[in-house]
Amino acid sequence: MSGLEREIAFTLNGKATVTAADPVRRLADVLRRDLGLTGTKIGCDAGDCGACTVLLDGAQVCACMTPVAQVAGREVVTVEGLAAGGKLSALQEAFHLHGAAQCGICTPGMLMAAASLLRRNEAPDEGEIRDALGGVLCRCTGYSKIVEAVMGVVSPGGNLLKDPGVGEAVGARVPKTDGLALLDGGAIFGADRAPEDALWLRAVRSPHASATFTLGPFDNLHAKWPGLVKVLTAADVTGNNGFGIYPDIKDQPVLAVGEVRFRGEAVVALVGDYGAVHGIRDEDVPIAYEPRVPVVGLDAALGAGARQLHQAYPGNILAHGLVKKGDAAAALAASDIVVEGAFETGFVEHAYIEPEAGWARRRGGRIEVASSTQSPYMDRDEVAQIIGIAPDAVRIIPTACGGGFGGKLDIAVQPLVALAAWVLDRPVRCTYTRIESMASTTKRHPSRIKARFGCTQDGLLTAHTFDGDFDTGAYVSWGLTVKDRVPVHSTGPYHVPAVLANARGVFTNAPPSGAFRGFGVPQASIAHEALMDGMAERIGMDPLEFRHKNVIRTGQATATGQVLEASCGLAACLDELRPHWRKARADSAAFNARANGAARRGAGIACCWYGCGNTSMSNPSTMHVGVAPDGAVTLYSGAQDIGQGTNTTMVQCVADALGIEMSGVGLVWGDTGLTADAGKSSASRQAYVSGNAAKRAGEDLRRQILRLANVGEDARIEFGSGRLIVRDGDAVREIGLSTLTPLRAGDVLVGEGTFDPPTSPLDGNGQGAPYATYGFAAQMAEVEVDMELGLVRVRRVVAAHDVGRAINPTQVEGQIQGGIAQGLGFALMEEFIPGRTENLHDYLIPTIGDMPEIEVILVEDPEPTGPWGAKGVGEHALIPTAPAIFGAIYAATGARMTRAPAMPDRVRAAILAAKEGAA
């Protein structure tokens, strides 16, 4: 698209501005690329997500839907215009104090929407706030803390900003240490910056799910588009043209070689100036496809004579996971009660609001890659083997990450920009469009599950069998982890004496299924929780009490034979839910007794457990804390903050371990050139694993200082300008820092801490100790169902989570509220269909209006190996939500949903089927 430029004059953040632009260019693009105001984010370029919301004459508009000509003579305010005189507005302050910004990518849009409301209504109520913010999607927070923050502007209350003293950081509701940049447009995300002279890169992707193809020649394309510098193909890959999560499986090509296996697979990459790279249509690139009938779905892949996606995997079976404890068949046969069920779930998209983006620059024999990621060191090793250079010749500089949820564990733009920059020796940048992001990146595995449980007449579980097939898409990605995680967790958080659990990964011509919050466990939890309800109903027991009787307790063995030694707080979670549960059941019964319209209500309950850290493998984290000659203390943390707040919790840990105030700890994060490998931000591991490493690093530094000062354990440490002051009782020691020898990154004192959770490998029967600790949760949902339309609205969720110890309760609540939002989407509306739902208006994620009231209850049953007792919460937050909602639908309607998402037409059909069954 190109037009004739003209001058457009308008007021921008209070200043008269004139810019020359094509009149129909989008305001968002002009603000970002021409005027340098990258605080306005682009999440979808289609008016669906609201991330680009700005004020136009005071009203909120999507800057991506506003042709720049139409702002002529008018007033535009962006997030950069909210603060005045270097002081944040009351609204921005409130967002900071309430933890309303997690990853921060929707924050500018949320702030502008709220600012528009507050301009015309100084004291809005909660309903008005929800209405005003309804056009901005958030994938992290579940919207709770955002609404709280706007309420907090209207009626400030409490001292939310607790400035903790020495030794008080852990457990304090401190705001994000790096949070201010998320509120004024200052945080730099993947698409926000690149070297001035960077070329643009755009991948051309297959429109076919399965095809062979031939390429070129590209001469005509170059002739027509002088701005096109290079068409990057598989032949240009200097190292190994393959990537993948596991060190020995690099099956997904960076650029396809003669064959594509899913719609959205990268075939070539156009590199050149912006106009050329974005002006060339895919159809004009000489790629001759020979489409084939794709293998779609499990039946097609497993059927006799199905085409094999990969020669190395006969029968399209990636792998088979097994957990076998005792004789489950015999135990089932001997059980008083046996229940069984079959369940299905579809592809689910992460739908982070920040599409993948980044840039790369070659520096001689080295390369730097800046991008949005969850795993800098994994990116480093991957880029190195693709280019064919040593890992330490690659430097990954993570940008702020606008949401990940597992989807940014796999590489996306990184190998493309790195290769192009390497080959051309020029900086290269790439920003995925929303459609490209959704079409080409990983998904949650669709599942098809059959499960059985047996119990005694008294309600004690006896046995469990499980068979699950998981559609792993076209490439391996995290498929092996899913087939391991699922059978380990398929009993649910209950003590079951005999278990036989099988899970398989199956290849199909779909986008690769990878890591998504829970690695298959959320799918399995729909099965085990439905069957818990089934058994409770058969023996006439309350579903909560049935679960309470069976929850795994300290001293009991899991399905893998691991005896849990501590921190099994699920019974306590259920105890916390009990009064809410009884009231909810009574309330819905009373409502239904009165109801004469189409609405019926019900309550459901579900439990989960989830092992923290990688399954049965070493997954260490290393942290450093250094003291510079000038007395500045810096934490070097490689634990990537993807919005969950790791940058803050790590500083909290170091402050208390070292014995100084949080404000005295500076932070360098993510950059592989400056920080050690802390492992991935995945598997609910950073608070537990890296929290321990940070604690140990702080303790190590403290030990060194005390030894240097020759003082006792209780001494107080202070850092002055160029010196260290240590007080022990009345004794005061001062140590000059400038004369000490620099050790690392210019620091003269360096503490180091490493933690690797103790696990053991699983044997042939899946027996062993795959995780050092498990987190637990129980959630309760109340729903209202329109019996005629099958429409489900969740009215309330109460979530009780055993997190061991909440290092930062505000952040823990934020994780849980956000997880519940994703769980609600998984339960009721989210299903990715290749080619059909590659945008945010056909792929629905919960809006602010879909979210119920959420009450979070934190249970702290300390984990002895965790930092101050802490363990993970990131994935647990999401797992029980869908089964709790399904239980509530059953209570309301008598229809048991066995397929997620429970779209209204499916709920309506299930209600009709249940009525027929009853008749």
Add this chain to the structure above:
Amino acid sequence: MEQMRYEAPDTVDAAVALLVGAGGETRILAGGTDLLVQLRAEWIEPDLILDVKKIPELTEISKENGGFRIGAAVTGAELGEHLGVKKAWPGVVEAVELIGSVQIQSRATMGGNLCNASPAADSVPALIAAGATAAIAGPNGRREIPVEDVGTGPGRTCLAKGEIVTSIFLPSRPAHSGDAYLRFIPRTEMDIAVVGAGVSLTLDGGGKCSAARVALGAVAERALLVDAAARALIGTPVDDAALDNLAKAASAAARPIDDKRGTKEYRIKVSGVLARRAAQAALERARQS
């Protein structure tokens, strides 16, 4: 590369002249909420973009013959703030306010919603039920047609080359009458209708329905005026029996497709449920007016 022309005339005559004179493909820009997505996706590559927001006639709401003439480029937000229209035709305003998010409301227009000709357009069934007409200007002068005749299929209208919709006329609202629009979506907001139902009805002195119009959206290639559903109400006290007949007639008229938002069978069922509920809401309004 082709150059795309952008023009922003300030009169209808100038706009028509530009459209008539243009070679190749032309597109009207009002709020841009559909157009910019189509341009971005390269579904369209027009030679001329005609911005109509500078034409006063298209951006005003005026009273006319007891009804309201609403400029085609009036935004949803502006319409929602117009107390007169809101009082007379609450169902139409409700429908327009369902188009997109708050941000989209600040941009989107009824004229755009009508002329984009999506079968699922929210405002269209409500306008049809209200008996609205569209004013069209073109090289051969001006004409006024029922709104149900504007859209002819997905993305297609009856407009000839050089023609634009300048305004929509909502007639004077009869005594004891009410209208309502209901949309069904799986999410609470910002979604495309699975089914939309608009009903407008008038009661006589005895409380019987003397006139009615029923329209459905998203269940055919364009919004449908369902006469059989209206006939099910006329002459009745709009009791359960009449509402049942209305629902049956609405379901019978629906000819939806299967898609991810709902099966064909389900959408047929929902058409009846929604038409019935919209009629009940319209009835309440008629009784209170």
